[in-house]
Amino acid sequence: MANNKNDFTAIFNQYKLLVYNVALNYSQNTEDAEEITQDVFVKVYQSMETFKSNSSIKTWIYRITINQSLDFIKQKNSKKRFFMFGKKSENEKEYQNFSNFEHPGILLENIEDAKVLFATINTLPENQKTAFILSKVDGLSNQEVAEIMEMSISAIESLIFRAKSSLKEKLSNKFLEYRKNKK
Template identity: 60%
Template sequence: MKDNPLLFRKLYDDYHVMVYNCALNYLQHTADAEEITQDVFVKVYQSMQQFNEKSSLKTWIYRITINKCLDFIDKKNTRKRWFVFSNKAADDYEMSRIPDFEHPGILLENKEKAQILFEAINSLNENQRTAFMLSKLDGLGNSEIAEVMQTTISAVESMLFRAKASLREKLSEKFENYRKNKS
């Protein structure tokens, strides 16, 4: 792969939209999703020799993407905590901005509802959030999700069940408040 730029270009062409959409689902900022997309393909390029083909290339790239996103979120949260304690920040804008993004397929009039939905999704624990997003936003089947998350299909089914139940509860509260505020 490293010696074949055409092969790497094909890999990028085949998977960059998938990687970007997955990153956008996690990060909800287009610039951050673009940065993660670049980082993922740098990692893929550097690690291609280590790919052991135990999983499909698609699930391997998903796993790299999710790990990069989770690392990015952890790093960002660490900076936010540091900002709160030190009351200084290199970039005050970066520390104060809230999720605001244009997700593909979301119309302007649904932006508020989408924001409520993604707040609820983001409140799920890491495994439930990952399983839910891979299933509902990326359209992966349970066996593919299990491969990406390196777990069993029954564990994925359990995570999805708990994620849906939790979202149902959180969204019923949030949308009730949303409806009251709109009245």
């Protein structure tokens, strides 16, 4: 792929919404999703010359976005642990030890349910989380998810099945706790 401004502009315009939505599904925070999106397109721009057409541009961009999102979350979580005991210095803001759930696709009356759901999704192992988000949240086919994750379709089906089973168990436990607290 030629590394020129026109190619990058076309790629950016075509995939900016996809990248932002995937980043938002991982981070559940609009500011973080914007930062991840910016980082993804910096990587895309820097890697355009070395892109091999073994997969589609869409699959390549999905992979970069997922990896960037997971790296961002890991980095953010390590900062949370580091600053958990307060400010490092008087000039630094104390790092909040909770997720700021902002997702424009969620109706206001459903935001509490969505917080619980996404918090539970975030407890899944990375591969299960990625397969579940791509399949059930982004609506991709198992074939597309397999290409993005570079796995077999049967492996993706297994990941999704295990993710759904785990979510069902975890959410039913949360519901039981909620019902006990209401009594």
